[in-house]
Amino acid sequence: MYIIVILVLNHFVLCLDSDDLTTCTLSSSEDGECLNPSQSSVAVLKQESLTISDITETFMEWKNSQKSNTPRILKETSLAFITPWNPIGNEYALELGKQGKLDVVSPVMYELQPSGDIYGGELYSDEQFKRWKEAGLHVMPRLLVAAGSFWDSIALNKLFLDEIEVWVKPIASELQKRNADGVVLEIITAYSYAEEQLKSLKDPTAGARIDTRYLFKFCMKFADSLRDSYGLKSALVMTPIVDERTAVSLSEVGKHFDFLILMAYEAARQKPLSPFLWLHSLMNAWRKGTRMSQILLGVGFYGREFDGSKLIRAVTANDILEAIESESDKTNLVVVWDNTQKSHRIEWKNSQRQIYFSTPASFAQQIALVEKFGFAGISIWELGQGFPALFDQL
Numbered sequence: 297m298y299i300i301v302i303l304v305l306n307h308f309v310l311c312l313d314s315d316d317l318t319t320c321t322l323s324s325s326e327d328g329e330c331l332n333p334s335q336s337s338v339a340v341l342k343q344e345s346l347t348i349s350d351i352t353e354t355f356m357e358w359k360n361s362q363k364s365n366t367p368r369i370l371k372e373t374s375l376a377f378i379t380p381w382n383p384i385g386n387e388y389a390l391e392l393g394k395q396g397k398l399d400v401v402s403p404v405m406y407e408l409q410p411s412g413d414i415y416g417g418e419l420y421s422d423e424q425f426k427r428w429k430e431a432g433l434h435v436m437p438r439l440l441v442a443a444g445s446f447w448d449s450i451a452l453n454k455l456f457l458d459e460i461e462v463w464v465k466p467i468a469s470e471l472q473k474r475n476a477d478g479v480v481l482e483i484i485t486a487y488s489y490a491e492e493q494l495k496s497l498k499d500p501t502a503g504a505r506i507d508t509r510y511l512f513k514f515c516m517k518f519a520d521s522l523r524d525s526y527g528l529k530s531a532l533v534m535t536p537i538v539d540e541r542t543a544v545s546l547s548e549v550g551k552h553f554d555f556l557i558l559m560a561y562e563a564a565r566q567k568p569l570s571p572f573l574w575l576h577s578l579m580n581a582w583r584k585g586t587r588m589s590q591i592l593l594g595v596g597f598y599g600r601e602f603d604g605s606k607l608i609r610a611v612t613a614n615d616i617l618e619a620i621e622s623e624s625d626k627t628n629l630v631v632v633w634d635n636t637q638k639s640h641r642i643e644w645k646n647s648q649r650q651i652y653f654s655t656p657a658s659f660a661q662q663i664a665l666v667e668k669f670g671f672a673g674i675s676i677w678e679l680g681q682g683f684p685a686l687f688d689q690l
Contacts, residue, residue, distance in 0.1 A: 558591050588670045603649055
């Protein structure tokens with residue numbers, strides 16, 4: 297069985313077959329070399345030049361949706377999140393699993409409470425878990441420890457310092473009951489949001505300030521217990537930090553996990569979700585101290601709408617189509633490709649409105665980086681948000 301806890305890893309590549317997760321080796325450049333993504337052998341889709349008609353008439357098409365024998369393009373591991381609020385993503389996951397294009401599905405469902413209770417089990421039925429398995433998918437639900445009113449300083453303190461089995465046993469029991477392969481743990485993001493609060497916490501036994509060491513120690517014990525006591529795999533979600541020293545310090549943590557999911561989107565303080573130059577710098581920083589062949593590069597399938605420099609909202613494929621449809625004069629719209637940041641956007645000629653979004657061309661560039669840097673594969677957030685045309689890159 298498998299458990300995915302999201303963090304950051306180094307030089308292992310986890311390849312999935314129909315029965316198991318195995319470790320294999322990917323080639324990588326010598327230490328210190330700044331990898332050039334343009335040298336990748338991945339065939340980047342030449343679809344930078346787009347029109348509004350291309351988006352409205354072809355992007356909702358999945359060319360290979362009825363061709364189960366279509367060869368797989370992505371050589372590395374593919375994991376995708378699905379959510380109850382975008383249920384079409386579940387249907388996409390099942391079809392991709394049957395085609396052999398998707399290895400791991402991570403339904404967003406569980407949330408750990410300070411009481412030890414696990415909420416969210418009702419979001420997906422036992423029958424649905426069975427359908428995923430029949431489609432050839434490994435199933436690793438997401439388990440969230442969310443920052444906020446439930447996890448205050450006292451609760452976080454208890455989580456970090458308690459005996460690990462108190463927390464692991466009920467989680468493992470739920471996963472085994474569902475015949476899940478593992479779990480994706482998202483706790484790093486909760487720590488990031490609560491970082492200032494955590495810095496002021498006191499260890500009740502030693503009087504020391506709680507810092508990331510307590511968090512990472514908990515994560516390592518969590519992964520070890522799941523593997524050693526229950527035969528479950530683990531992956532940890534990690535927020536992006538372009539800092540070589542931080543990446544190196546996480547190398548020891550990474551040894552305990554099967555995957556680290558690097559959330560490589562939204563953190564660049566730029567309009568594109570994953571601007572290419574920032575993404576390249578991020579991947580170069582992480583390769584210094586982590587096993588790259590354990591890292592899944594997290595990519596976003598959604599977009600973002602701006603009014604000038606102001607972020608208005610996150611947008612799905614359907615939101616983008618509705619925005620186009622609501623424009624009475626389609627000549628007022630233009631699709632622009634930023635060749636530096638490898639990103640598409642829709643612009644309104646008569647205003648400052650812009651929508652940045654994922655396209656097959658931008659996704660192909662990200663896949664090229666995964667191959668060139670020797671990462672384990674990709675992690676998609678999330679299937680129900682993007683255009684089906686993106687799946688043809690898998």
